[in-house]
Amino acid sequence: MKAPMSRPVHRWPVRITHWVNLFAMTCMFMSGWEIYNASPLFDFRFPPAVTLGGWLGGAIGWHLALMWLLAFNGLCYLLWSLCSGHLRHDLLPLRLDALRRDIGLALTLRLQHRHGKYNAIQKLMYLGVVALGLLLVLSGLAIWKPVQLSWLVALFGGFDTARYVHFFAMAAVGLFVIIHLLMVIVVPRTLWAMLAGGKREG
Amino acid sequence: MKDKKPSPRAPTLEPDQKKQLVNLQRRLLLRSGLTLGGVAMLTGCNLQDGDRVDKVLWAMSRWNDRVQAWLFNGQRLAQTYRPDQITHPFPFNAYYPEYNVPEVDLSGYQLEVSGKVAKTAPWTLEQLQRLPQQSQITRLICIEGWSAIGQWGGVPLRVFLQHVGADLNARYVGFKCADRYYSSIDMATALHPQTILALDFAGKALPAEYGYPLRLRVPTKLGFKNAKHIAAIFVSDTNPGGYWEDQGYNWFSGI
Numbered sequence: 001m002k003a004p005m006s007r008p009v010h011r012w013p014v015r016i017t018h019w020v021n022l023f024a025m026t027c028m029f030m031s032g033w034e035i036y037n038a039s040p041l042f043d044f045r046f047p048p049a050v051t052l053g054g055w056l057g058g059a060i061g062w063h064l065a066l067m068w069l070l071a072f073n074g075l076c077y078l079l080w081s082l083c084s085g086h087l088r089h090d091l092l093p094l095r096l097d098a099l100r101r102d103i104g105l106a107l108t109l110r111l112q113h114r115h116g117k118y119n120a121i122q123k124l125m126y127l128g129v130v131a132l133g134l135l136l137v138l139s140g141l142a143i144w145k146p147v148q149l150s151w152l153v154a155l156f157g158g159f160d161t162a163r164y165v166h167f168f169a170m171a172a173v174g175l176f177v178i179i180h181l182l183m184v185i186v187v188p189r190t191l192w193a194m195l196a197g198g199k200r201e202g
Numbered sequence: 203m204k205d206k207k208p209s210p211r212a213p214t215l216e217p218d219q220k221k222q223l224v225n226l227q228r229r230l231l232l233r234s235g236l237t238l239g240g241v242a243m244l245t246g247c248n249l250q251d252g253d254r255v256d257k258v259l260w261a262m263s264r265w266n267d268r269v270q271a272w273l274f275n276g277q278r279l280a281q282t283y284r285p286d287q288i289t290h291p292f293p294f295n296a297y298y299p300e301y302n303v304p305e306v307d308l309s310g311y312q313l314e315v316s317g318k319v320a321k322t323a324p325w326t327l328e329q330l331q332r333l334p335q336q337s338q339i340t341r342l343i344c345i346e347g348w349s350a351i352g353q354w355g356g357v358p359l360r361v362f363l364q365h366v367g368a369d370l371n372a373r374y375v376g377f378k379c380a381d382r383y384y385s386s387i388d389m390a391t392a393l394h395p396q397t398i399l400a401l402d403f404a405g406k407a408l409p410a411e412y413g414y415p416l417r418l419r420v421p422t423k424l425g426f427k428n429a430k431h432i433a434a435i436f437v438s439d440t441n442p443g444g445y446w447e448d449q450g451y452n453w454f455s456g457i
Contacts, residue, residue: 027242038346052241056346057261057450058248065262136403146343147280147422147457148273159341159349 006061009116010198013085017077018194024070025173027052027062032170034059041167067140074133115186116200129176132169141168226359244377249450260450267454274456277389280421283339288404289350293355294411295425297383297445299435303410304381304431311415317376317436320367322341327415332376333357333365336401340421342428343457345446354419368437377418385448387420387427388454396421399432424455 010018030052037045038056040151052060081087099120105111106121113119118126142152142162156162184191215353247255294300312324337355363370370393376386390399400408400419408414412428420428426446436442447453 001293023241025243030241030245035347039344039348054248054250055450056248058250059237059447060345060452061249061259061450062247062265065259068262068265143272143347145270145457146341148275148278150278150281159343163347 007116007200009193009200011084011086011196012197013077013080013084015194016034017073017080021077022071024066024073025177027066028070029174031062035063035099036167041164064144067107071137074137078130090118091123091127093119094127099124113190115189115193115198124177125176129173131195132173132176136166136168136173138167138168139163142166203269217449234293235270238290261294263450266452270454270456271388271390274388274390274422274454280340280396283341283351285339285353287351288339288353292350292352292412293348293402295344296381296430298381300411305410306380306415306431308415312418313348313432314378314434315366315436316434317438318369318372319363319437322366328398330357330362330401331366334361335401337402338396338398338419338421340396340419342425345451345455353404354398354400355402355405356398356416356419358395359397359399359418359420360395362435362439363392372437372439374438376436376438377429377432378434378436379429380433383429383431383445384442385418385427385429385447386438386442386453387418387423391420391456393424394420394422422456424451424457427455428450 022032030050032044034051034053037051038059051059053062058181081091102111102120111119111121138152139156139162141149142156143159143166146153146162153159153162156165189198244255247259249256249259251389281456296303308327311327313326313330314324315322330437334357335355336358337353339351339353341349341351343349359375363375366377370389373384373389375389375392376384378384387397397418397420400413400417401415402408403412408417413432416432417430418432419426427444444451444453447455
């Protein structure tokens with residue numbers, strides 16, 4: 001393996017899956033909101049301007065077509081992360097004491113961004129969003145195939161609960177995206193790194 | 203911020219190369235910006251305009267049909283429920299408002315049978331009622347996301363198909379309805395033990411709003427595949443499509 005310093009901040013599999021993920025997730029969010037609007041769980045609807053598909057049939061067409069891209073892309077990322085050591089070296093280990101220290105630093109605005117090395121909060125966020133993605137896939141499968149995958153529905157505590165889980169997992173990923181974008185605005189060079197690879201700092 | 207240490211390994215770039223690199227980065231940024239812009243442009247693609255994106259979406263829907271047919275287990279039963287779990291009131295749902303529910307004239311009602319069957323004689327309600335009956339309390343799941351539990355009774359479709367001498371190796375069973383609705387299902391689903399031609403709802407003859415006098419009740423499909431006011435059944439090897447299916451709802455729509 002090459003010395004870590006010679007590696008770019010983000011290797012090309014991370015960059016490609018990241019941007020494919022952006023496209024797939026945007027489509028999944030927008031078509032999902034249109035599907036939600038057909039039978040809302042709460043007392044609000046998403047404005048048509050942020051939905052995709054135009055009508056329920058179109059939205060479901062998008063949602064069930066793009067789910068393959070999202071799942072394939074996610075699988076590529078996970079397999080690569082496991083095999084390349086990305087998961088082991090960059091995202092793990094996540095230690096409680098380090099997390100406590102970094103949260104303290106963040107709250108007092110002293111937490112620094114080190115290009116190419118994740119702090120404990122970043123590790124928590126990225127591992128957390130991967131877990132949320134898995135939860136979205138599982139709850140989505142439960143809603144899509146409640147008879148064939150009845151064991152999965154039972155795991156979520158019923159069809160209706162699985163719908164709520166799918167919704168809240170979506171909302172949590174949405175919150176992640178907002179924080180993620182705010183961080184990119186605060187540290188803009190991370191955007192360049194995700195585009196071109198970036199150079200590691202000590 | 204840490205001081206930048208010049209990395210010994212970093213290659214020094216010629217001014218021209220540096221410019222190229224900057225241009226490349228700018229192009230990539232532009233392209234990623236266009237990703238979101240592109241999605242905004244896609245919002246018009248809705249499976250109904252026949253443009254290039256719509257064709258891809260239709261092709262993916264056919265792919266999903268195949269995956270679902272592969273996933274479908276003809277023996278796995280949908281969950282059944284206790285009488286106290288039944289949804290009251292059971293929601294009305296159709297492609298028209300409730301005041302347009304058709305009034306089917308019972309005296310002239312006949313169920314027509316055609317296609318790949320041995321006996322094409324039409325059936326009266328009385329004849330259907332004399333066939334073996336089955337009752338079940340299952341959940342109807344609407345494509346919109348809501349669901350409701352109800353009790354349906356009637357003739358298992360498998361029994362009916364055997365009585366009319368249907369070719370059980372044919373691919374599709376189609377339904378034409380008194381309210382001009384039409385739909386179709388795959389043969390594997392038609393033969394599923396819980397797929398019934400329902401004659402009654404909650405122990406009584408089907409009310410008009412739930413599909414009087416005969417409807418399909420198939421707990422392994424989404425609600426819109428449960429055709430109401432059935433007037434004709436046919437067996438075919440050509441996909442008959444359906445009212446919603448032809449507009450873009452996924453044809454298989456198994457659950």
